[in-house]
Amino acid sequence: GESVGLHLPTLSVQEGDNSIINCAYSNSASDYFIWYKQESGKGPQFIIDIRSNMDKRQGQRVTVLLNKTVKHLSLQIAATQPGDSAVYFCAENTSGGTSYGKLTFGQGTILTVHP
Amino acid sequence: EAGVAQSPRYKIIEKRQSVAFWCNPISGHATLYWYQQILGQGPKLLIQFQNNGVVDDSQLPKDRFSAERLKGVDSTLKIQPAKLEDSAVYLCASSWAGGGTGDEQYFGPGTRLTVT
Numbered sequence: 001g002e003s004v005g006l007h008l009p010t011l012s013v014q015e016g017d018n019s020i021i022n023c024a025y026s027n028s029a030s031d032y033f034i035w036y037k038q039e040s041g042k043g044p045q046f047i048i049d050i051r052s053n054m055d056k057r058q059g060q061r062v063t064v065l066l067n068k069t070v071k072h073l074s075l076q077i078a079a080t081q082p083g084d085s086a087v088y089f090c091a092e093n094t095s096g097g098t099s100y101g102k103l104t105f106g107q108g109t110i111l112t113v114h115p
Numbered sequence: 116e117a118g119v120a121q122s123p124r125y126k127i128i129e130k131r132q133s134v135a136f137w138c139n140p141i142s143g144h145a146t147l148y149w150y151q152q153i154l155g156q157g158p159k160l161l162i163q164f165q166n167n168g169v170v171d172d173s174q175l176p177k178d179r180f181s182a183e184r185l186k187g188v189d190s191t192l193k194i195q196p197a198k199l200e201d202s203a204v205y206l207c208a209s210s211w212a213g214g215g216t217g218d219e220q221y222f223g224p225g226t227r228l229t230v231t
Binding site for chain 2: 031032034041042043044045046049051089091093095100101102103104105106107108
């Protein structure tokens, strides 16, 4: 079936650097994309989302880019901090024009930030 | 605002035994979701409720898994009998509406199940 995948399973950066986490998706019908952060022993936590009619969205220290031509999603974290260390998942939401959404998660990328 | 509550946090059982998980969503949230997260993977949707009705249970192994949300609030997920491959974290999430575009899902801490 169609799924969301990630290019890199691990990413290690120095504190203060910028981080970029990538994600490839295959379902062209997906209309909404979300990035989640999951710390050990906790459930996924919403970071930022983007709708399919946009190509960029910015939040506090985070930016999500969407390239529908190549079905690619990325999460940029500016000035990465040790507290950003976690597993990051991208997820695609397929509503099919209804009010119900179904999330499909990717494999995840482990981000480690070194002080 | 209180988050999504789940219990127990940890459970160890032997294969072929039964187990049940409980979830209390955020007050007022109409939609409740159960996900299975196997170690090293992203969460996989098992079942989605809108109030007390099932919206999607296409990935629920119905021969052994069951879930209910009788009064449209709390929910229980049961596995009977458990298999070794059911070892995973079971996450409950809730959202205000139907989970469509812009409707954020809030996740609980999960129940870690180990089947021996």
